[in-house]
Structures are given as C-alpha cells and as structure tokens.
Amino acid sequence: MAQITNSMPTAEMQALDAAHHMHPFTHGADLGKKGARIITRADGVWLTDSEGHRILDGMAGLWCVNVGYGRQELVDAATRQMSELPFYNTFFQTSHLPAIKLAERLAQLAPGDLNHVFFAGSGSEANDTNLRMVRTYWELKGQPSKKAVISRWNAYHGSSVGSGSLGGMKGMHAQGGMPIPDIHHIDQPNWWAEGGDMSPEEFGLARARLLEEKILELGPENVAAFIAEPVQGAGGVIIPPETYWPEISRILKEYGILLIADEVICGFGRTGNWFGSQTMGIEPDIMTIAKGLSSGYLPIGGSIVSSEIAQVIGDAEFNHGYTYSGHPVAAAVALENLRILDEDGIVDAVRDRTGPYLQKKFKGLTEHPLVGEATIVGMMGSIALTPDKDSRAAFEAESGTVGYICRERCFANDLVMRHVGDRMIISPPLVISEAEIDTLIERAWTSLDECHAELKRQGLMKAARAA
Secondary structure, X not given: OOOOOOOOOHHHHHHHHXXXXXXXXXXXXXXXXXXXOOEEEEEEOEEEEOOOOEEEXXXXXXXXXXXXXXXXXXXXXXXXXXXXXXXXXXXXXXXXXXXXXXXXXXXXXXXXXXXXXXXXXXXXXXXXHHHHHHHHHHHHOOOOOOOEEEEEOOOOOOOOHHHHHHOOOHHHHOOOOOOOOOEEEEOOOOHHHHOOOOOHHHHHHHHHHHHHHHHHHHOHHHEEEEEEOOOEOOOOOEOOOOOHHHHHHHHHHHHOOEEEEEOOOOOOOOOOOOOHHHHHOOOOOEEEEOXXXXXXXXXXXXXXXXXXXXXXXXXXOOOOOOXXXXXXXXXXXXXXXXXXXXXXXXXXXXXXXXXXXXXXXXXXXXHOOOEEEEEEEOOEEEEEEOOOOOOOOOEOOOOOHHHHHHHHHHHHOOEEOEEEOOEEEEOOOOOOOHHXXXXXXXXXXXXXXXXXXXHHHHOOXXXXXXX
C-alpha cells in the first residue's frame, strides 16, 4: 500500500515539490529556489510545519476551514459514506441521499426563495454554472439577447476561463485569452484607495451608479446579471460603504436584472450570519457557495437558485453538469459540517462574541504608524499599509512590494496573514478563541514593527506622487 509519511527531511520534500508539483498563482522557478513551506499537521487554528513550527493560521487555509482543523466528526462522516457509497453521479435520472439531504438543508438555510441547488466541485465551477444558467434562463424566457454579465474590477470569482473572466483581476486576464465576450466590469467600492475627497457615503452611491451607467451603455435588453461578493475577499477584504448595496439593489430591480451573490468566502458564518447577503441586506437570485460549505475538508461547491429560475431552467434540458456534482462523500461531509456550525453555535458566536472581540482588537492596529485603516466584518478583515495616514497615500514602490515584505515577516513570526497589494488580510477559522485572537494580534503587531523597520532601512517609506 502506498503510504504518505511526514518523516522525510524538509529539504528532500522541498526538492521533490520543486521537481514535480506545479503550484497555483505561483512563480514556480522562484519557489523552487526558495523552497515551499511544508505543512505536516493541523489542529484547531494551528498548523505545524516540517521544522516543528507551530503556526497560527490567520487565513483558515484559503478562507475555508471554518470549523477548524482536526474535527473527527468530519473524518467519521467521510468514512461512513465511503463505506456505503463512495461515488455515484447525479446524471441519467439518478440521485442519492447525501445530495438530496444537503440540497434540502441548504434550502432551509438560504434566505428568501433560494430553494434549489445545482452542485459543483468548486466555486470556480459554480460560477461557470451561473454564467450558463443566467443566459439559458433568459433564452428560455424569450429574451436571448440578455447575455451580458457585469462584474467589478479587482473582483475574484474563480480561475477557470468563465469564472476568471467574471472576475476583474487584470493579471489573470493577461493570460489565457480572458475575458471571454459579453463580460463587462465596473470600478470597485474601495473608498480607502479610490474615494478621493468624497465621503464614504458619497463614494458608495457614486460607485453603485456606475452599474446603472454600464446597464444603459449596454442596453438593459442585453444585460443578464450582475455578479458580486457581498464583501470582496481576495480583492483585499473591501467592505463597501453602507450606501452601496441599497443603491445596487434599487438599480437591479428597476432594470429587471438578476443578482448573483458570490458567497464562496462570505458564506457559512464568515460575516457573522449564515450568508454575507444577510449581513449586507441583499436579496440575490443565485448564490455561489463552496469553501466553508465543507470547511475545506473535501472539495464541493454549488449554486443556490431561486424558485423562479429553477422552474424556468427545469422546463427544458439544461445541458450542463460535472462528474462530481453532488459527490456523495463530499455532500455527507458538508452536511456534518453544517450540523457542527449550527449545533455548536459557531455562527452565533462569531456574531455575538468572538467577532466583536476580534473587531475591537483588530481596529486597534490603526495605532501602528504603518496602518492607515483597519476594516473588518465578522471574521474577515484587512489593514491598509501606508506611508502617510492623513492623505491615505499609496507607497511610491510598486504595489505589493510593501505587502510582500510584511507577509514575509508574518510568516517568520509563525502567523499566516496574506497580502493583497499593500493590504494585509485575515480570515481565521471561526472557532478561534479570544486568547488565540490575542496571539494573532500580538504577532501581527510584531510583524508590522519589523516591516516598518525594514521599510525605513530600504528607504521605502515614501508616498507615491498624486496623479
């Protein structure tokens, strides 16, 4: 029997990794020279690497390990299902109980009339589904010209050709022929970086009204949907001003355009409610789900769809699907994960106890000379690094230079804290305790001190000139 062991020397594992393993979103040659950090074990909010370092995972894996590592209940759920029915598809007029029960539970949890689920293997796959579904919906409604989907610059909706096109990451669009036709983008609601002299409230309205301008430019008869995360995650945890979402909702309703809420990061307790749509007070027609659905223990994603859309799609054959749509083992693990989130009161704790505690501590980071703002909702937050707080200045150095230096100091201090440009972001497991929050903040502060010292040493504490 092939056996995986973590007892190999670190250098040997790094060499094998460099020789054969291609990493996502990575400069492979640079990583090969540096050597990957090899994670060997995890428990709760803690990782252990091959050198024995105990690392606080401030990113919950990749925004996903909501119930924390080492939950035996999820292991047992997978084992039971593997023994009973390790796989069967949901094509050809067949189904199985794990997919049936998971769809039922998601319909119970989802707001409004989101009562139907189309399963996928990831958020990328689910957003590809959404793209095809909204276009098919309008075709079946006798409006085939409604093909255009509007998104936002700096949004992330996956990395397949369809979902990567829906996203607004220009670095991704530069590779592989994206975006595909009929995908359009408007500017994001990032007041700190782009608000100028406007108040947050004025800026929120101004950015929302860009949607109306784009709809009128394209023609309402040609626009199928608007897709957005309630809070932009991979874009830097961009929390929109309070005026933004009400105005977006008004515009979509006025022009009869569907809303796809990408809940891949915001869903399953991350913002202090089951879904970010509830936190932001929006009523989507489709919600994209993944990540926290299974706490990352197994790959699974999906689209939770309104009754109206499901009925229209159901009146024809929807020529779409994936081998692993509703995979029985992944569905069984997701069901158990949802039970844990519910019965252990994890979502309520984020809303009522640990979330407010983290918010108080996290906002205190603005006292550091390098931090201009600290924004947070539930268990997802970001800090803006700046050489000049008063002017909200960017650094003169290329965007991401300072963030990378800060990230490296976090890693050196056994804290996983990610950088997006020159913003530092966190998204810890939802089960993090108050004592562990204190540790996270202490390590973040130490890392900021070290980063600040390094910036001064390199002469990088310089503001970019105004355009």
